[in-house]
Amino acid sequence: MKLGVLDQMAQPKGLTAEETAAQTIELAQYVESLGYERYWFAEHHATKGMVSSSPEIMMAAVAAKTDDLKVGSGGILLPQYSSYKVATQLFQLQALFPGRIEAGVGRSPGGxxxxxxxxxxxxPNQLEEYPEKLKDLVTYLSKNGSIRAAPRTEESPMLYSLGLGENSAKLAAELGVGYVYGHFINPSRGKQSHEIYEAQFTEGYLTKPSRRSAIFVICGETDEHAEELAISQDAWLLHVEKGLDSRVPSTEEARETDWNEEELAKIRNNRKRMIIGGPNKVKNELLALSKQYQCDDWLILTNIHDFEEKKQSYCRIMEILH
Structure with missing residues (x-):
C-alpha cells in the first residue's frame, strides 16, 4: 500500500503559526524517514487555525528539506487563479525538484x-468554470500543448483533480489526469467515484489512470488510546464546521467541553470520515476500505493537538501496513 500525508497545517492551541510551520517541516522529514512516499498541502484562507494558505510555497520548503519525498498540493484552488500562472509555478517547482512535484487542483472557493x-x-464567481480552467491547465503543462508555460522542463509535473463524487471522477477520466477522492470530506461516494474514474479513463495528460483517496486516521497504541487522542480532532472538526476557532484544542480542553446532543450527533457522524483505533483496528478498516474502493494509495490526515503523538500515529500506520 502506498502512503502519503495530506497536511492542512492545523495549528495547535498554544503554538504560533511560525511554530506550526516549523513542526510541519519536522513532520515531513520524519515521515520520509518512515517510508512515506509523498507529502501534500491543502489550501485554506481566512481561518485562525489552518496555516497552509499557499501550498506551492510549502511544497518548495519541504522539498528543499527532504531528499526524495514527493511534494504536492491538495489542492490549489484553480477557479480563483489564472491557469497559466498556476502552470508556471508548477514548472518552476519541477525545475527545482525534478520528478518530485505532484499538483492536485480543486474547485473550492477557498472561503x-x-x-x-x-x-x-x-x-465574478468562476466555480462553474473549473472544467475549462482544468483543460487550460492541461494544455499549459503538456509538451505538445498549443501554448506551454515556462520554464519548459524535460518532464511535466503529475497532475490530479480532486473530487467528492461521480462528476469529478468523470472529469478527471475525460481529461486523462489523476484523481483524488476526498473521503475525509464525503465518505459516501468513494466506491462509485473510483469505479467511474477507472472505467472511463482515457489517455490524455497521463497514459494510464492514477488515483488515490484521502482520509483522517488516528492510530493509537490501543483502541482506547486512539479515542483519547481523537477527542481533540473531534472538537477541532466541529469548530471548523461551525466557523469557530479552527485551532486544534488540547485533549484536556476538548474533554472538558460540555457538548449538547446535536453536537454529539455531529461528532458521531463525522467519525464516518475517519479511522480511529489501535493498530489492528486501523489496519483492518483501511484494508477493507481499500478493497471496497479498489484503491491502494492513501493520503493520511491526522489533526490532533499533541505533536509527538501525531508522529507516533504516522509511525504505527506505516508499521502495520508494511
Missing part, C-alpha cells in the same frame, strides 16, 4: 464570498 473575490482579484 466566503469576500475571500473568494479577493483571491480572484474581484472577478
Amino acid at each position: 466566503n464570498e469576500t475571500i473568494r473575490s479577493l483571491l480572484a482579484d474581484g472577478k
Whole structure:
C-alpha cells in the first residue's frame, strides 16, 4: 500500500503559526524517514487555525528539506487563479525538484464570498468554470500543448483533480489526469467515484489512470488510546464546521467541553470520515476500505493537538501496513 500525508497545517492551541510551520517541516522529514512516499498541502484562507494558505510555497520548503519525498498540493484552488500562472509555478517547482512535484487542483472557493473575490482579484464567481480552467491547465503543462508555460522542463509535473463524487471522477477520466477522492470530506461516494474514474479513463495528460483517496486516521497504541487522542480532532472538526476557532484544542480542553446532543450527533457522524483505533483496528478498516474502493494509495490526515503523538500515529500506520 502506498502512503502519503495530506497536511492542512492545523495549528495547535498554544503554538504560533511560525511554530506550526516549523513542526510541519519536522513532520515531513520524519515521515520520509518512515517510508512515506509523498507529502501534500491543502489550501485554506481566512481561518485562525489552518496555516497552509499557499501550498506551492510549502511544497518548495519541504522539498528543499527532504531528499526524495514527493511534494504536492491538495489542492490549489484553480477557479480563483489564472491557469497559466498556476502552470508556471508548477514548472518552476519541477525545475527545482525534478520528478518530485505532484499538483492536485480543486474547485473550492477557498472561503466566503469576500475571500473568494479577493483571491480572484474581484472577478465574478468562476466555480462553474473549473472544467475549462482544468483543460487550460492541461494544455499549459503538456509538451505538445498549443501554448506551454515556462520554464519548459524535460518532464511535466503529475497532475490530479480532486473530487467528492461521480462528476469529478468523470472529469478527471475525460481529461486523462489523476484523481483524488476526498473521503475525509464525503465518505459516501468513494466506491462509485473510483469505479467511474477507472472505467472511463482515457489517455490524455497521463497514459494510464492514477488515483488515490484521502482520509483522517488516528492510530493509537490501543483502541482506547486512539479515542483519547481523537477527542481533540473531534472538537477541532466541529469548530471548523461551525466557523469557530479552527485551532486544534488540547485533549484536556476538548474533554472538558460540555457538548449538547446535536453536537454529539455531529461528532458521531463525522467519525464516518475517519479511522480511529489501535493498530489492528486501523489496519483492518483501511484494508477493507481499500478493497471496497479498489484503491491502494492513501493520503493520511491526522489533526490532533499533541505533536509527538501525531508522529507516533504516522509511525504505527506505516508499521502495520508494511
